[in-house]
Amino acid sequence: MFKNLEDKQKQSGYTNTDMAEILGISRAAYEHKKQAGTFNRPQIETLLRLFDCKFEYLFQCDEKNGAQPCQPSGTCLEDRPA
Numbered sequence: 001m002f003k004n005l006e007d008k009q010k011q012s013g014y015t016n017t018d019m020a021e022i023l024g025i026s027r028a029a030y031e032h033k034k035q036a037g038t039f040n041r042p043q044i045e046t047l048l049r050l051f052d053c054k055f056e057y058l059f060q061c062d063e064k065n066g067a068q069p070c071q072p073s074g075t076c077l078e079d080r081p082a
Helices: 003-012 016-023 027-036 043-053
Strands: none
Touching: 003 043, 016 027, 016 043
């Protein structure tokens, strides 16, 4: 789970449905991506612009309560040329 993404979303007043619309995906797909860390590069870039923050901050993982360390998909930043 990406706590900073959740916090920014809540602070901005966006629902999961709003976020899904912004990214052009279904609400269920957004919720899955948020849990699994499988955002693709265009989605990550959209989120970074939307919340005006750096990747390292927005996708910092919440490892409290014994949660396994998480990372966005290993290909999320390499799937397209910059």
